[in-house]
Amino acid sequence: MKLSTILNFFILVFFTLLFVNDFFPDTTIASILTKKIILLILVVLVIIQLALDKGQYKKMSKKAYVGLTLYTVGLWIVLTLLGGQSQIGLSFTSPLFYIIIVLLGLDLLRISRQSKRDQPEKK
Template sequence: MKLSTIINFVILVFFTLLFVNDFFPDTAMAALLTKKIILLILVVLVIIQLAIDKGRYKKLSKKAYIGLTLYTVALWIVLTLLGGQSQIGLSFTSPLFYIIVVLLGLDLLRISRQSKREQTEEKTK
């Protein structure tokens, strides 16, 4: 497995831990790994990832983008259903939740249209 893939997975794990820490701040894990420590680890991992890629911009695939978007929204929903209360105000009752979901849906629609347009351009060549 490539080092870049491993780092991306670890970034996803720490992103999840950050979410869990936000929704459940009174757990033993939250006392051990504070939000500041998790954010510091995330920043270091992103810097390492950029150094490995030598600053090249790598576009996420359509499937990866959709997967990450759905994962984030699902994580938000599951943590709320488990009884967690976000410390930064993320909840179903917040209009911010619906605004973000609509914006993510529109962005996914944009990516889908762009992908279809690129496929038709390749077929005409």
């Protein structure tokens, strides 16, 4: 397994822990791993990932982008349904939720159209 794949996995794990910590701040995990510690770890992991890529831009595949988007929104929904309440104000009643959903939908539509345009026409 490549090191960049392992780093991406740990970035996703700590991103998830950050969300869980925000929605459930009174849990044992939240008292051990505070938001500041998780953010510090995330920053270090991203810096290591960028250093391994040697500054080259790697375009995320459309499938990975859609998966990451659905994971983030799904995590938001599941944590809310489990009874969590975001400390930074993420909720279904917030207009921010609907603005983000619309923007993500438009961005996914843009990526879909762009990938169709970039594919060579089949004859």
